[in-house]
Amino acid sequence: MHNNKYLKENPNQPLLAYHFIQALTRINLAAHTTSTKQRSHIIKHAAYVSMAFAAGNKRTWTHAVLHNRFPIKTRFHRLSGSRRSFIVSLSRNKETLHQAHLLRSLVPGGHAMEFSSLLMETANYIQYLTAQVRLMQCIVEKFDMHV
């Protein structure tokens, strides 16, 4: 089935690490000019951008991150894909639609996706999020050993 490729792919860990560490190195060089809180925002932003780079631009969510600067809130372009999306069958109840709507707000570019794409993009997004979290935990551990 065509959608299998979304789930077979495992996040490219070295690529993820490469982008993120590069960003951290730059951030570190400017450390004396930023407050801890500012830096935290910059690091968070770098985390999402490196995720998007590592995941490649075949995904809707990566486009949304790189162009709308998620998670920093901007007024992003609502394409009302949720309305355009095909009517779900009668067996899908209100609760499912409600949860799907909530999910759209959590996945970058979610509002522009058709329901089936939303599910596939979500799966991919979660894979990269967990990989990014693991990477950051790993880095924190290494730091802790030397501070």
Add this chain to the structure above:
Amino acid sequence: MSSRRTRITEEEMNELISKLQNLLPESRRRNTSRASAAKVLKETCNYIKSLHREVDGLSDRLSELINTMDNDSAQAEIIRGLLRS
């Protein structure tokens, strides 16, 4: 809202939902054992929110640690450490 037929079948939809369920960590999967699509979506939302919070927390940690570390040696250590693992 105009009526249009679903593009993918109920079965394919359920398959996607169960694949999503498999991505949830063990603890969250328990809540969805009688997987209704709505439950899986709800747990997925909760999981993503917790991952976002983790990224926030780890960003804070990294920011503080950058503050306290010495430039060259720590960077080299990190990179060496990560290449080793």
